Amino acid sequence: EPEVTQTPSHQVTQMGQEVILRCVPISNHLYFYWYRQILGQKVEFLVSFYNNEISEKSEIFDDQFSVERPDGSNFTLKIRSTKLEDSAMYFCASSAGTPQPQHFGDGTRLSIL
């Protein structure tokens, strides 16, 4: 069964540095998402992306964050000038459309030191 893949599985970064989290969505999917889960808390929506542009973003997704689909397969989340509170599990998801379910990757654990 096709799946969403995320790399790396764990990223350790110094505070203030930039980090790029990578995702390869399921190949025939058209909608892409990023969510984050701070340890012990609920999963929170960050951003959705369709047709090469952001379709919706949450209040969390401020100027520190950006997303990009640099080629036909990858979908990236860039976090500039990381802060301690950016430490979380970041999940990428994709769907064929609405109301198709969103399929999640295994997540990238981001640790900011």
Added chain:
Amino acid sequence: AQTVTQSQPEMSVQEAETVTLSCTYDTSENNYYLFWYKQPPSRQMILVIRQEAYKQQNATENRFSVNFQKAAKSFSLKISDSQLGDTAMYFCAFMNGKTSGSRLTFGEGTQLTVNP
């Protein structure tokens, strides 16, 4: 804005028994979808079951079924014949059906432990 509430932070059940996890939500929308996702210790997010709000019939996937009460805005998950592998955090989630590519709004989660 939609909200999803799971009032049971933790639950436990004996292997082979049945357990029900509760979820309530609040929305003014009429067209929406509800999901249960499972997150085992490995922290993957795995889709368990989906319910369309316009369908009166409750969704079923093998040992997993839901009790969808639209008027009460309740969406509980029943796991029959519980197995050790069902031990996980379970999240209820809401999706607005009006907009393509809508976000999922998650509840706080219920940690389910299946005991041998």
